[in-house]
Amino acid sequence: MKAIAVERGDSRPRLIDKPRPDPDPGDALVRTLRVGIDGTDFEVIEGTHGGFPAGSDHQVLGHEAVGVVEDPNGTDLEAGQLVVPTVRRPPGDATEYFRRGEPDMAPPDECLERGIDGAHGYMAEYFTSPAAFLVPIPDAFATTGVLIEPMSNTEKALEHAYASRSAFDWQRDAALVLGNGPLGLLTLSRLQSEFDRTYCLGRRDRPDPTIDLIERLGATYVDSRETPVADVPAVYEPMDLVYEATGYARHAFDTIDALDQNGVGVLLGLPGDDEFDVAGGRLHRRLVLGNRAIVGSVNSHIEHFEAACETLSALPDWFGDELITDTFEPAAVDEAFEAAPDRIKTVIEFDSR
Ligand code: NDP
Structure with a gap:
């Protein structure tokens, strides 16, 4: 074969x-x-x-x-x-x-x-x-079934992120996805029904099919060359959820600055052994005094595949x-x-x- x-x-x-x-x-x-x-x-x-x-x-x-x-x-x-x-x-x-x-x-x-x-x-x-x-899975997934595994990673990541906010009355209005690759875009589609305002960060010029997709979903495109992640709260708004799907290691730390009080950041990207300086004390303090959380997440299992199937079924046909x-x-x-x-x-x- x-x-x-x-x-x-x-x-x-x-x-x-x-x-x-x-x-x-x-x-x-x-x-x-x-x-x-x-x-x-x-x-x-x-x-x-x-x-x-x-x-x-x-x-x-x-x-x-x-x-x-x-x-x-x-x-x-x-x-x-x-x-x-x-x-x-x-x-x-x-x-x-x-x-x-x-x-x-x-x-x-x-x-x-x-x-x-x-x-x-x-x-x-x-x-x-x-x-x-x-x-x-249902027969309707014969062509789009390849999206179930990546979406299942998002189902798991969000389950863990939301669990970290489950001990109080978490108010969630705004979400930012870092990365306009397939994982970022799948996640953005998933977040449309849960957040009033969504944003997706990339580093591309228009015209670009990922920017078209971001806007067709109803989200705002953020160009990281003009607005670095840490500046997002000042230029747009502080985020209740940040989902990192770039694999760019600095974004793990910049996420702490992008989060609102009580917000959660979930990291999925897989960076290399990058080394750089961070304002460790300030970021540590910001996590603690803001009741913020950072969660890492990898892989998924059966229940996340089943949830991914439901999520994808609810999306409009044009998305796949x-x-x-x-x-x-x-x-x-x-x-x-x-x-x-x-x-x-x-x-x-x-x-x-
Ligand atoms: P891609 O490499 O296709 O997408 C990454 C996207 O992030 C690209 O669109 C890239 O832009 C953008 N990006 C990278 N750096 C920056 C930056 N500094 N500023 C703005 N945008 C940036 O990967 P996938 O979408 O498939 O996956 C995303 C990450 O998640 C990868 O690191 C992957 O290994 C990881 N992953 C983790 C899983 C897990 O379970 N933890 C599961 C699946 C994937 P451009 O294309 O313009 O360069």
């Missing part, structure tokens, strides 16, 4: 041929429809994040997939059911976090991540997975169409992984329903 993988010592993904996998007991065989590409895939290709499966000379990419059950293999799933796979798997015997049903809370050395760290991904014509890690700007066949792998200014979300299509 066709698969898209990066080989050891190589710095670009290639189309390879590998045997179709046979499902182990408890696994189902899935025929892949579509797999999304995101920032993490580029980090895996560059070798700055994750790692190859043990003993393998290549890693199949892809962790944002939608597919159809080809062979339920005696599991509770039915042939033809549309499914989305979760990302984390136990490294051998289930660890405590998997036993508790909270693999998203496991430390990095107590889990594998399909397509990212220590396990092959879903960018192949077929993949197998324990049925317990395949989330059944405008977010997924490019779809390629597996053979066009080089073009699919090229950066282009008019691209938002790129998808590899292995098959259609």
